[in-house]
Amino acid sequence: MSDSLRSVPSDTAADTPGPEGPAPAPADLVARSRDALRERGVDLDQALTALREAPLPDLTGWFTISRSRQDPRAVLETGWRFAKFEPVPVAALTDWSRYGREHRSWGFHLHAFEFMDPLLRAADEEDGGRWLDEAVRIALSWISLHRDADDEADPMVWYDMSQSLRTPRLIALALRAARREDLRDHTVVLAEALAWHLDELHEDRAFNPRNNHGFYTAVSQVHAAKHLGMLPDAPRTAEEGEERLARMARSQFGPDGVHLEHSPDYHRMLLNSFELAVRDGLIEDEEIRGRIERAAQVLGWMVQPDGTMLQFGDSPATPVVASTAESIDPQTRFILTDGAHGEPATQELAVYPDGGYAFVRSPQPSRPGELSQGGYLAFSAAFHSRAHKHADDLNVVWFDRGRQILTDAGRFGYGELLGRDSPLREEGYYYAAPERQYVESTMAHNTLMLDGRNQRRHGRQPYGSGLGECLDKGGRFDLSGRVRHEDYVHRRRVVYIPGRELRLLDAVHSGADHVREGTVWLNVDGGFELESVGEEIVLIAPGPGEPVRLSITGPGTPIEPVRGQREPMRGWRSRVDRDLEPTWSLGFTFPIDTRASVTTTLRLS
Known part of the structure; x- marks a missing residue:
């Protein structure tokens, strides 16, 4: 006051x-x-x-x-x-x-x-x-x-x-x-x-x-x-x-400080409200204050190199970096001000086993103006409730060489509700707009789909965190997660070498008695241009300096890359509510006869 x-x-x-x-x-x-x-x-x-x-x-x-x-x-x-x-x-x-x-x-x-x-x-x-x-x-x-x-x-x-x-x-x-x-x-x-x-x-x-x-x-x-x-x-x-x-403090933020509604932007919004409530003398409980302090530390890892919030779940790409930005955590303030204030972080890997997130920022910025230059990877293995949850288990978002590479589809906004008797509610949808349904879908995320169907949310028991062992092996980051679906189990290892390579190793154990089709979906930033499709899919991103070349190899049969396709809808993202912009949608299909293990590799040059 x-x-x-x-x-x-x-x-x-x-x-x-x-x-x-x-x-x-x-x-x-x-x-x-x-x-x-x-x-x-x-x-x-x-x-x-x-x-x-x-x-x-x-x-x-x-x-x-x-x-x-x-x-x-x-x-x-x-x-x-x-x-x-x-x-x-x-x-x-x-x-x-x-x-x-x-x-x-x-x-x-x-x-x-x-x-x-x-x-x-x-x-x-x-x-x-x-x-x-x-x-x-x-x-x-x-x-x-x-x-x-x-x-x-x-x-x-x-x-x-x-x-x-x-x-x-x-x-x-x-x-x-x-x-x-x-x-x-x-x-x-x-x-x-x-x-x-x-x-x-x-x-x-x-x-x-x-x-x-x-x-x-x-x-x-x-x-x-x-x-x-x-x-x-x-x-x-x-x-x-x-x-x-x-x-609410106990139910909204996990013991490790992660907001449990699958949305970094809601983490930001609720944390800000809690911090202001403390400032205004409305919260004095020390346990609540401790959770808020941990949540403030988490926030810094949710800020992308372009200065916006990570778009997991219902998150627009909210700009948050400014020289006047504040945080009760000094390392988060360093990120929010792009090094103008606060203290630089020393670790390059952050793991939140209760919330179900792992983050890599490598190298960490150490001086003003360096936020956009480092590699950044976010990995999600979380299902705590239906709140703001998309069909996106074991999803990844990736920045490197000064630009975004793998995107999340974002939020698009809420809008008109579906009728209560709509069959789409069985698929986990609440909202009628097809654009909103698309950004929630599995294919709009960088993860695995089975039999052409979205990962189930409606009627499925939340598992909490599916995060496994996540290690920094001296500049090579090895993250893992495991999620049980209705009739299959999906394990994913994410091996990341900043500036060079990202590998997605997916293992599936199906409970069905027939051969099934798996699809590894990838969503590449729309600023890239498609160069070729053959043994590898090659995309080039022009830039003020050297162009970034992205080559992708994967299992089975490649899916034709499309950007901004209307019918059927594929290859879109939403940074701002009610706006869509084109992004590249591509992937690989492969058969699953009880078990399958596949590798998808993305290399930069």
């Missing part, structure tokens, strides 16, 4: 209304809110005084998972912008449900009140009264429309993440409005809305302990209880939130 925000007195510019003053609060809404607070045993005068005198929390914190840099004037006049969607006219919006119906992420971020952030920042500036007036007016309009709304009217209103992230923004708005006497009635409405937000956060539907959403519900409760002590429910909210928070 900044000192400037702690010390905003009630007679500063924040008290100054806009040129025409605030619009009156609807009389019936004020009356209903006043009566509802009194029924809860709230003394209105005391509560309003407490709100006015309460310190203002920082406007950035655990809840700013998507930071808006939009100008406040543009939010009001043009509309709030999220990702690549059209502007939403929040200043005059009457149908909030449309956006969630069209795209769940759009509706979620809208109902999380992310559009409030530029308005609240502007409200704290000199002559900020107009911005506060507008923010309060929009909030009251939303409250009047949704006070009695149910899930069927707009399912994203009470979506767990929406309400968890909306609550701290409503708190920030109410505390600022309380400092203005001409917003007294408006503050009554905001206070009562916060009271029923606390009710909603208690509901079982608001707390999902099976994925990271549960953290946001829990920390929202602790945050609310800290700043809303004038409400009778605050002590119960604090107690429940702290219990839930401890539970």
Whole structure:
């Protein structure tokens, strides 16, 4: 919390209304809110005084998972912008449900009140009264429309993440409005809305302990209880939130610090939220703090040489490297700032047996500007739950010689859900867009497929970590993993010599009584050009220096390389949600008669 925000007195510019003053609060809404607070045993005068005198929390914190840099004037006049969607006219919006119906992420971020952030920042500036007036007016309009709304009217209103992230923004708005006497009635409405937000956060539907959403519900409760002590429910909210928070820390991060939802970008996002919750005094438990410290150390290994997050699972290629980047771990900070701050790592191999990841970074950067130059390999052998899990057991991602070589297909975004009776749900899919289904598929990853079918996720018991022995043999890295599927076992060794060669050694033991077809899929960065297909597949990547030549040999019969094929969809990746870009899809098929062992070799020259 900044000192400037702690010390905003009630007679500063924040008290100054806009040129025409605030619009009156609807009389019936004020009356209903006043009566509802009194029924809860709230003394209105005391509560309003407490709100006015309460310190203002920082406007950035655990809840700013998507930071808006939009100008406040543009939010009001043009509309709030999220990702690549059209502007939403929040200043005059009457149908909030449309956006969630069209795209769940759009509706979620809208109902999380992310559009409030530029308005609240502007409200704290000199002559900020107009911005506060507008923010309060929009909030009251939303409250009047949704006070009695149910899930069927707009399912994203009470979506767990929406309400968890909306609550701290409503708190920030109410505390600022309380400092203005001409917003007294408006503050009554905001206070009562916060009271029923606390009710909603208690509901079982608001707390999902099976994925990271549960953290946001829990920390929202602790945050609310800290700043809303004038409400009778605050002590119960604090107690429940702290219990839930401890539970989530243990379930979200493994003992080795890896976030257990198969997505490095969610690891980054949740770690950042935990760190900010610690900063804001919401987490004091030493065990939780220890896990956060270990998670911060893991994060550095998830940063690719191009400065973006590794794209395992539901991860866009989020840029994270900047000279101002922070981390509580000095080695991770060195990576995040490309050597500008922090301490260089000494080891070139990191193994996380609980989380199911192994990483190679060789050579490690030791000076500023060296991050992009080293070899980098990421290996995944993890299935902890269905959360953000793709059909990608024993997948690898590879960078070398200053460029990416083997890619992961990324996330593409969420969008419209499949019907509950869709047969595609049996294949593990939730979402209807074919692009989304493709990036989840086995062929979009660098791993093994049997009989042309995706690795099974639906109805399959998660195995946790399948990581085996991983060794640094003096510049030659030997990683291994083993995964049991429904009717076969897949073992993979990954032997990596940075700058020279990657070998994938796959062994399959089938439980079927017939010959099966195995496919080793590879996805090569689209910046390469195909030179030849013969005894080996050769691709060339032009560059500012010497071109990189990649030669690939594999077992059985090669599959024709394609790049950006539409029908059937093959050879795509998504770095940014809702965008696809071409990548090379190729592979090798081979027969499996109970057992088979095959080697795929990728050489650089």
